[in-house]
Amino acid sequence: MVFADLKNDFVFRRIFARHPDILRGLLNDLLDRRGEQAIEDIEYLPTEQLPLVAGAKLSILDVRCRDRSGTTFVVEMQLLHVAGFINRVVYNACKAYVDQLKAGEPYTNLTDVVAISICDFVLWPDEAQDIAKLPRVPMLSRWNMTERGSGNHGLLQVQYAFLELPKLSKSPPEAAGSDLWAWLFVHAPDLTEVPADLPPGPHRAAVELANEATFTQAELDAYRKVMDEIQQAREYGAAQRAAGRAEGKAEGKAEAVLAVLAARGLTVDSDTRARIAECTDAAALARWLVRAVTAASAEEVIAPERG
Known part of the structure; x- marks a missing residue:
């Protein structure tokens, strides 16, 4: 057996936008x-598609639904x-x-909204939290407005939940629940059969x-087309990050170079300063930095090499 990637937009739609019992379980x-507090019945709402990244065809698909109490849930795979x-x-x-509110309607008609983002990347790295001396954010985190002094959770009208898949433990989950969903989102393409110990219910379905x-x-x-689009989006993102790193290094x-010239008390005219600041050639900048230590003038630093 070959199993598709649940993170793929088409597969995510096929499973969670067509099968309310599975979405309700999630x-x-x-x-x-x-x-x-369990969600018992849901109805689907219209979805939206937005550009994922400039230059890529892949779209963000969110699955929207509403439960019996009127709470709206927006589920997104990112x-x-x-x-x-x-x-x-x-x-x-x-x-x-x-x-939700139409013109002239009372504010009491507003009902809660819960936004759920399943992320194939880390939002709050443990290292960054440790450096800032803040508590680590778990793989599944839930957020709402809380009064600082008393800790009262009185403002629950808009809530958020984030599932950061890279934080998944290497050990398989021992029970059904959110950890098992995360494991399936990460490892479904590695399966060759439906796990025998996977109990009947939304996970197995x-x-x-x-x-x-x-x-x-x-x-x-359709699935393979989206896989290609995902790869294009990843390559585009990698290229953008590489370009950003190169620009930062330059x-x-x-x-x-300018700091060394300033420390030596050498005058740098506006044209020379602009040429140095706007240069993106890492090799040229490296040569200029060496020259700046001994050059008699700023102009000598950027002068063409003699053959």
Whole structure:
């Protein structure tokens, strides 16, 4: 058996946007809804598609639904850590909250919104939290507004949950729940059969629907097309990051050249300063930095080499 990647937009849609029982199981586990708080019935709402990154075809698909109490849930699979990601999550959640109200309707008509983001990247690295002497953020984190002094959780109208898949433990989960969902999102493509110890329920149903043998040819084509788009998006993101690192290194070397000239008390006219600051050739900047230590003038630093 070959199993599709649950993080793939098409597969995510195929499973969670068409099978309310599976989506309900995912929501209850990620939000720890049990007993009277459990989500029992949901209805799907219209979804939105937005650009994932400039220059890439891949789109963000969110699955929206509403439970019997009127709470709206926005579930999103995010593969790349694009700039402003958390800002966009907050914006979309708040927009979903205010968009419920039509002109002239009372504010009492507003119901809660819960935004759930499943991320294939780390949002709050343990190392960064340790350096800042802050508590580490767990793989599954839930957020809402809390009064600082008393810790009162009175403002629950807009809530957030983030599942950071790279934080998944290397050990297989011992029980069903949010850890098992994370394990399936990460490891489903590695499976060769439905695990025998996977109990009946939403987890097992999700794996069975990811079996490529259950796909039509059109569905397989759609799945592979999205896989290609995911790869394009990853390559684009990697290229952008590499360009940013190179630009940062060049900028640092240019600043070093100017700092050495300033420390030696050499005058740097505006044209020379601009040429050094705007240079992106790392090799040239390295030569200029060596020259700056002994050159008699700033102009000598950037003068062409004699053949």
